[in-house]
Amino acid sequence: xxxxxxxxxxxxxxxxxxxxxxxxxxxxxxxxxxxxxxxxxxxxxxxxxxxxxxxxxxxxxxxxxxxxxxxxxxxxxxxxxxxxxxxxxxxxxxxxxxxxxxxxxxxxxxxxxxxxxxxxxxxxxxxxxxxxxxxxxxxxxxxxxxxxxxxxxxxxxxxxxxxxxxxxxxxxxxxxxxxxxxxxxxxxxxxxxxxxxxxxxxxxxxxxxxxxxxxxxxxxxxxxxxxxxxxxxxxxxxxxxxxxxxxxxxxxxxxxxxxxxxxxxxxxxxxxxxxxxxxxxxxxxxxxxxxxxxxxxxxxxxxxxxxxxxxxxxxxxxxxxxxxxxxxxxxxxxxxxxxxxxxxxxxxxxx
Amino acid sequence: xxxxxxxxxxxxxxxxxxxxxxxxxxxxxxxxxxxxxxxxxxxxxxxxxxxxxxxxxxxxxxxxxxxxxxxxxxxxxxxxxxxxxxxxxxxxxxxxxxxxxxxxxxxxxxxxxxxxxxxxxxxxxxxxxxxxxxxxxxxxxxxxxxxxxxxxxxxxxxxxxxxxxxxxxxxxxxxxxxxxxxxxxxxxxxxxxxxxxxxxxxxxxxxxxxxxxxxxxxxxxxxxxxxxxxxxxxxxxxxxxxxxxxxxxxxxxxxxxxxxxxxxxxxxxxxxxxxxxxxxxxxxxxxxxxxxxxxxxxxxxxxxxxxxxxxxxxxxxxxxxxxxxxxxxxxxxxxxxxxxxxx
Numbered sequence: 180x181x182x183x184x185x186x187x188x189x190x191x192x193x194x195x196x197x198x199x200x201x202x203x204x205x206x207x208x209x210x211x212x213x214x215x216x217x218x219x220x221x222x223x224x225x226x227x228x229x230x231x232x233x234x235x236x237x238x239x240x241x242x243x244x245x246x247x248x249x250x251x252x253x254x255x256x257x258x259x260x261x262x263x264x265x266x267x268x269x270x271x272x273x274x275x276x277x278x279x280x281x282x283x284x285x286x287x288x289x290x291x292x293x294x295x296x297x298x299x300x301x302x303x304x305x306x307x308x309x310x311x312x313x314x315x316x317x318x319x320x321x322x323x324x325x326x327x328x329x330x331x332x333x334x335x336x337x338x339x340x341x342x343x344x345x346x347x348x349x350x351x352x353x354x355x356x357x358x359x360x361x362x363x364x365x366x367x368x369x370x371x372x373x374x375x376x377x378x379x380x381x382x383x384x385x386x387x388x389x390x391x392x393x394x395x396x397x398x399x400x401x402x403x404x405x406x407x408x409x410x411x412x413x414x415x416x417x418x419x420x421x422x423x424x425x426x427x428x429x430x431x432x433x434x435x436x437x438x439x440x441x442x443x444x445x446x447x448x449x450x451x452x453x454x455x456x457x458x459x460x461x462x463x464x465x466x467x468x469x470x471x472x473x474x475x476x477x478x479x480x481x482x483x484x485x486x487x488x489x490x491x492x493x494x495x496x497x498x499x500x501x502x503x504x505x506x507x508x509x510x511x512x513x514x515x516x517x518x519x520x521x522x523x524x525x526x527x528x529x530x
Numbered sequence: 531x532x533x534x535x536x537x538x539x540x541x542x543x544x545x546x547x548x549x550x551x552x553x554x555x556x557x558x559x560x561x562x563x564x565x566x567x568x569x570x571x572x573x574x575x576x577x578x579x580x581x582x583x584x585x586x587x588x589x590x591x592x593x594x595x596x597x598x599x600x601x602x603x604x605x606x607x608x609x610x611x612x613x614x615x616x617x618x619x620x621x622x623x624x625x626x627x628x629x630x631x632x633x634x635x636x637x638x639x640x641x642x643x644x645x646x647x648x649x650x651x652x653x654x655x656x657x658x659x660x661x662x663x664x665x666x667x668x669x670x671x672x673x674x675x676x677x678x679x680x681x682x683x684x685x686x687x688x689x690x691x692x693x694x695x696x697x698x699x700x701x702x703x704x705x706x707x708x709x710x711x712x713x714x715x716x717x718x719x720x721x722x723x724x725x726x727x728x729x730x731x732x733x734x735x736x737x738x739x740x741x742x743x744x745x746x747x748x749x750x751x752x753x754x755x756x757x758x759x760x761x762x763x764x765x766x767x768x769x770x771x772x773x774x775x776x777x778x779x780x781x782x783x784x785x786x787x788x789x790x791x792x793x794x795x796x797x798x799x800x801x802x803x804x805x806x807x808x809x810x811x812x813x814x815x816x817x818x819x820x821x822x823x824x825x826x827x828x829x830x831x832x833x834x835x836x837x838x839x840x841x842x843x844x845x846x847x848x849x850x851x852x853x854x855x856x857x858x859x860x861x862x863x864x865x866x867x868x869x870x871x872x873x
Contacts, residue, residue, distance in 0.1 A: 254720040255691075362808055363577075392576035392747055392809075397791035397802035404801065419720060422750075426793035426802070445798065463725040465750030467777050467794060477722045 197281065198242035199381060199413050200266060205275035205285075207236040207261050235261040237437035237492075238275070240511070243381075248407065248414040250428035250445070252421060252460070258437040259417045263383045266415065267301050268292055279381070297327045300374035304386035306366035310358040316369055317354035320344070320376055327377045339376070346409075347372040347402055364395030368402060375406060383415045388423060400427060421464040425449050433457045436492040442511070443518040453520045455530065456493050491523065499524040537564040537604075538741045539588075539709055544601035546580075546587045555812045557583040557596065559765040565709065568739040570732070572756030572773060574749060574788070578809045580765040581745045585711050588743075589628055590618050605709070624654045627702035631714035633694035637686040643697055644682030647704060654705050669700040673730060692723035696730070703734065709741045716751055728755050749789060753777050761785045764810055764820035766843075771852025781854045783825045819844050819857065827858040 211231040219228040235258045243249050251259045264270045266277055268284060277285040284295055303309040310319060320340045324331070331339075344351055347368040358366055367387060374382055384403070388396040400423065406412060418424060424431055428445040433456065441454040452458045459477045477496050491509050494500040503523050511521040524530045546558035557580045565571050573581050586592050588603055590610070603610040605626070610618070630636045638646055647666035651657055657665070663682070670678035673696040686694055695715065702710050715731070716724040732755060735742045746752050752759055752773060759776045761769040761784065769782040780786045787805035789795060796802050807824040810816055822828045822839040830836050838844070838857040846853040847860045854860075 254722060364808060393749070393788055394576060394791045394805040395808065397793075397804040400793070401801050401804060404799070421721065422793045426796065426798050429799070459722060463722040465721075465724070465728075465748070465754050467750060467753050467789075467792070 196244060199245045199280055200241075200243040200415070201278040202239055202241040202262075202266065203276045203278070205236055205239045205241075205262070205265055205277065206234070206273045207258075207265055207270060208232040208234050208273045234437055236265060236272075239434075239437075239439055241432060241439065241442070243413060243415060244430075245380075245413055246411065247429050248416060248427055249430045249432060250416045250418060250424040251432045251434055252418060252424050253434035254419065254460075256436075257434040259434050260385055262434070263301070263385050263415060263417050267299060267383050268295075269301075297377045298379050299381045299383070300377065300379040302367075302370055302374050302382065302384040302387045305390055306363060306370045307358075307390075309370050310366060310373075312358055315355050315357055316344070316349065316361075319358070319369065320373055323373060323376045343372045343376055346375065346406070348398075362395075363391055364398055367391060367395075367399050371399070371402060371406065375410060378410065380411070381413045381415070383417075385417045386419070387416075389418065389420065396423075403427070421461065433460065438492050438508075438521065439511070439519075440493060440522065441518075441520050444516065447516065447518050453514065453518070453525050453530075454493075454522050455497050455499055455524065459496075491521075493522075497524075499530055536566065538567045538569075538606060539565040540602075540604040541588070542602045542604075544584070544587065544603065545599045546583055546592065546596060547599045548596045550595065550813075553813050556815070557765055557812050558587065561601070561765070561767055563760055563767065563770065565741045565743060567708070567741055568735065569758065570735055570742040570744065570756045572752035572759040573743065573745045573762060574747065574752050574759060575762035576747055576788075576809050578764075578812060579762040580812065581747075581762055582713055584762070585628070585713050585743065585745055588711060589622055589626055590615070591622075591628075620654075623650060623707075624705045625707050626709045626711070627705070627707040629695075629698055629702050629710060629712040629715050632718050633691060633698045634686060636698050637694060639686055642683055642685055643689075647682070647701055650701060651704055665704065666700075669703050670697070672703065672734070673697075673700045674726075675700065692719055692726070695719060695723075695727055699727075699730065699734070703738070706738065707740065709743065710735075711743045711745070713745045714747070715744065717746070717748070724751070731755060749777065749792065761788070764815045765812060766820065767846070767853075767855065768821065769852060769854045769856075770846075771850070775851050779850075781849050781852055781859050782821075782856050783827050783858065784821045787824075818842055819855075825858075827856075 209232060211233055219230050222229040239262060251262060253259050261270065265272050268287065272285050276283055279295060279299065317340055320343055321336055324336050324339050341351055344354065349365065349368055349372065358369065361369065387403070388399050391399060404427070407414060416427060425445065431443060431445050431448045432439050433441040433454065435456050441448065441452065441457045448457065449461070452461055463477065490506050491497070491500065491504040494504045497504065509521045509523045509526065511519040512526050513519050541564065542562045544558055544561045548555040548557060561584065573584065575581050583592070583596065587598055598611050605621070644663065644666060648659060648662040651662040651665055666682060667678045670681060675681055675693065675696050681697070689697065712731070716727050719727060728751065731742065734740065744752065744755055756773045759770065759773045760767050761776065761782065763784050769776060769780065769785045776785060777789065780789050790803040791805060793802060805824055810820060816823050818838070818840045825839065828836050828839045836857060844855045844857045844860065846855045847863060849859055849863055
């Protein structure tokens with residue numbers, strides 16, 4: 180295992196407790212046409228060969244404190260899932276660092292990862308695809324317990340699995356059924372039970388309720404909040420549904436084209452959003468009370484970040500963009516109580 | 531639900547079944563509703579409620595072995611269920627159009643946008659290709675697609691999801707239909723684009739006096755887009771009425787449960803209200819009121835089981851501006867005036 184690195188060097192304020200997960204200048208580029216023999220393209224203007232790449236995550240700095248439920252919101256293609264996968268080590272970063280509980284984990288090999296896998300688990304969006312169709316529920320739940328506790332007796336493993344099924348409200352008698360015999364909500368509970376089976380402290384959930392109906396969504400969200408209290412979990416929760424965020428999050432990060440444009444406590448963000456993109460997103464989300472607030476409507480769509488953008492990533496859709504926004508990328512400024520905004524207009528007091 | 535001579539679309543006692551080797555799935559049961567010209571109607575319910583089967587049966591797009599067993603569908607007074615496939619083809623796409631959930635699977639990936647639009651124009655109207663092109667460009671402009679001339683030459687994969695859905699809407703509008711049926715039109719889209727599509731659909735319905743049927747599981751979308759709402763559960767309508775009434779003052783226990791389960795209805799970080807149990811599969815619908823195993827009101831205030839709920843299918847009763855199919859609500863209404871008299 181690598182030596183624990185001190186985070187002091189990263190300029191952390193002395194009074195904040197040490198974060199559980201800490202991400203620094205994280206970047207991920209994907210090749211656009213990996214199947215092509217020649218991934219380069221001749222750029223006539225620059226008279227040279229250029230590799231076409233998507234900049235999915237573009238210099239993200241993020242701290243997740245113990246006990247937080249940090250929600251990452253943004254439109255599809257903003258890089259939120261890639262961020263989750265980078266933290267979990269499912270894709271390797273192109274640049275930057277990921278620290279977990281003081282250890283640097285972004286360049287570990289599979290063997291070195293193993294002790295962290297027990298502490299960090301993931302729940303995926305589609306419970307139909309994330310469970311092995313050829314395993315019974317019991318087998319699916321036993322597998323991770325056996326792998327991480329090879330010394331446990333058979334009885335102990337079985338007792339653990341029973342307890343897990345109780346926890347997530349799956350009838351013990353259903354242990355011998357296969358995943359396809361369950362409904363979407365039940366499958367998602369099994370997936371949650373599987374994630375909890377190794378008693379992790381950090382759980383990454385990538386759109387865990389997006390495929391579920393409202394009433395089932397309520398059951399799964401309740402389960403996740405109960406699990407957070409009983410297992411003292413820290414969550415990284417990826418979603419595009421602002422109603423879920425408002426309910427579930429303690430802290431929210433809003434992402435746009437691979438960068439975080441606003442980061443704040445949930446109540447602050449919903450009461451006083453500062454970044455124009457956050458405001459537009461809040462205005463667009465459907466509410467039960469009548470009509471749109473209608474202040475800010477976005478036109479256009481997220482473009483694909485083929486080049487590392489110059490200036491602010493949101494400038495093309497932003498009603499407040501000026502010359503400075505086109506030329507220089509805004510650096511996040513801290514307002515109050517850890518409320519960070521990356522926007523020139525906010526910094527200058529224009530909005 | 532009275533027979534209304536003015537209704538654009540009138541569905542009465544519709545019954546759709548899928549006979550299978552073992553047993554039969556009754557996807558839509560004894561369902562009646564009507565749609566006026568220019569009206570925007572929403573159909574809400576969870577997956578497996580029979581919403582999409584209803585939409586498909588209105589357009590005669592049911593796949594085998596599904597079939598309409600009983601009931602009538604009248605469009606401008608004309609019976610649709612008895613039409614032959616050939617006769618129906620003249621209506622479908624022409625007078626009745628459909629927008630599906632996933633725009634990328636709706637469009638043909640090997641044809642350009644222009645080919646697809648012109649194809650359907652020429653199939654229904656006698657138009658020259660040049661004339662059809664002009665109409666297509668005009669429709670793309672109506673749905674606010676930028677540089678429509680260029681889009682006609684592009685393939686669906688070159689467009690983003692939101693743009694594709696606009697193209698699908700433009701195709702639905704091509705022949706100036708009287709009714710558009712939209713099955714989850716915004717589910718695959720981001721919120722910002724969803725908001726645009728909602729505004730667009732609203733505007734188009736008003737401008738062209740089109741009747742719109744929107745199917746969605748998202749009460750937020752239904753609340754913004756529609757004037758009247760039907761709530762479906764296990765193949766039946768459990769409640770219908772003005773959308774505002776249903777969202778602000780739901781009467782049926784299922785509708786109440788659905789609305790209370792929304793995260794917006796609970797304070798942050800508190801436990802959400804959940805409906806116990808799950809939606810029955812359509813082949814094993816419980817007796818009586820299909821919702822009774824999950825319903826808190828199947829027990830009377832005195833602690834006795836309400837026999838009606840288990841034995842009899844509730845008839846819709848009028849409650850305010852809504853129609854509610856629930857024994858408990860019926861009982862409350864029956865008791866209401868009596869209690870007032872007593873006091």
